[in-house]
Amino acid sequence: MIARTLPVKALTLAACGGLMGCVAGQGARGTLDPPARTQYLGVDTRLLEGDLVSFVVQLAGEGGQSEAIAYTRCAAAQYALIRGYSFARHVRTNAGLKGGIWEADGVYTISPDLPRGTRTIDAEVVVDDCKTQGIPTV
Incomplete structure (x- = not known):
């Protein structure tokens, strides 16, 4: 190239x-130069209490707030699978730009059964979607 x-x-x-x-x-x-690609800089996973988990992610490049939020979702889905669970429920996400780096802190609950609420994640489906989009997981 x-x-x-x-x-x-x-x-x-x-x-x-x-x-x-x-x-x-x-x-x-x-x-002529190709656009800067999104650089996924890593995930910091923090067990808050019981099944409540925080995923702090950072990214640089062409990615923005929506990509940072998607990155937390992908991390949460993979984490649920690693722990032997099938589902996660989104609690909240805070995202912001700091020194040219997007950072998002997403909090999710993980569970073996479909949790109550409308913001639920089927972990297997989300992980497959993340792979298709090129978003890394935990």
């Missing part, structure tokens, strides 16, 4: 050399 990118950049720089308004790495059709 590097071998293909370098000649294109060289041609772009040569083409832009005599033109006003060209930006390094950009040509007439837009950016």
Whole structure:
């Protein structure tokens, strides 16, 4: 991939050399450099009490708040499966941007049976969906 990118950049720089308004790495059709991908920086799992668990995640790159929240959901689903449970229920998630890094703290309960409430997660289904989307789990 590097071998293909370098000649294109060289041609772009040569083409832009005599033109006003060209930006390094950009040509007439837009950016040549691929966009920064979401970088999943890890999960910190904290058992709060009994079946109540907090998942603090961080990500950088093109991902934003919704990706950070999805990352906590994926971590919770995988954690439930690791513990031998089939379900989780979302309690709350706080997310924010700190120094260019998105951080989310999602709290979930895990259980062997479908919990009450509308914000329940079937762990197997969610883990499969996370894999399809390329979001890592615990």
